[in-house]
């Protein structure tokens with residue numbers, strides 16, 4: 001048998017729940033894993049070898065929902081309710097500063113942040129997504145890129161009547177073009193998209209065979225408004241339109257009515273929870289244990305870096321595990337390995353990438369990270385999942401491989417000039433700050 005193209009070895013391997021070897025190795029060819037298991041069974045050599053130097057080899061993390069380019073507005077407006085934050089701060093700033101060039105630049109910054117935090121797959125939803133798709137392709141990060149859809153003028157789509165045409169053009173341009181990029185549609189929410197817009201999005205996704213996402217039931221106010229306008233809860237509204245079964249994933253689902261968890265499960269809608277963003281906006285917490293008990297696929301997302309304020313999925317996992325215990329009063333709720341898997345197989349399912357990401361097994365994409373274990377806060381090691389959820393930090397990530405390509409080595413991004421991107425974002429942010437209300441310009 002010819003030597004594989006890539007071999008990662010020299011440390012413990014946690015390949016997924018229940019798959020653990022004190023000394024493991026992963027081999028890959030053509031970006032696909034050909035071996036994952038104990039070191040003694042691994043190929044002896046490869047065209048390229050990455051030594052883990054005692055670090056933990058594990059699957060790359062999935063950030064199932066974010067708005068990467070909103071990194072431009074990180075720290076721009078904090079400590080506000082969602083409605084005020086969106087309507088009075090974010091939407092006006094986006095109208096002024098967001099275009100395809102700024103989306104590409106700021107998504108590159110987000111991609112750099114995520115790669116350094118061990119995220120190898122992302123679900124991103126925003127506007128001007130040609131820019132985002134180019135950024136993720138350049139960064140070497142696997143991405144489900146959702147073109148945003150909303151019923152008022154938005155960056156890159158000034159005429160709401162043409163919004164679906166903008167989505168179609170984006171999907172047709174990117175479908176099958178890149179190994180890493182999958183285009184999709186992100187209908188912003190039932191409160192910003194009319195029933196006709198939502199129906200049109202579902203029909204477009206069915207026609208072009210791509211995935212449909214939306215924000216759903218994020219705040220108590222959204223639920224009350226939906227009841228006043230449509231006579232139903234947000235989930236009930238989509239069900240009455242016949243759209244729930246066409247929806248692939250719903251983001252948030254903080255305010256569900258009794259029985260709606262089971263309805264989402266029956267309709268095959270994955271739920272992407274964003275506990276840190278929801279908490280910061282005072283929106284509440286999704287009931288992850290209730291959703292899982294009802295049979296829902298559950299994934300984790302950071303949401304945008306303007307409401308979180310980072311793109312750190314490992315901290316999201318840790319927060320979700322702790323919140324589940326607070327919400328239920330039960331320390332056994334959402335144990336470590338199950339919490340971690342929300343950012344692995346859960347994320348893969350929400351993004352339609354089951355069998356591709358979330359595990360280190362033959363046939364999966366070679367998306368892996370190596371965590372430095374030789375540190376006081378990770379010593380000793382009894383249980384890798386416990387460390388990852390309760391003790392590790394994304395800053396412990398040392399090496400990152402996506403689709404067999406090494407994109408981070410010793411905490412340095414190899415795929416693009418991240419320091420240069422940071423300098424350009426700082427320069428842009430200087431202009432954004434100068435245009436802030438009350439600060440001239």
Ligand SMILES: [Zn+2]
Nearest residue numbers: 215251303304
């Ligand atoms: Zn969001």
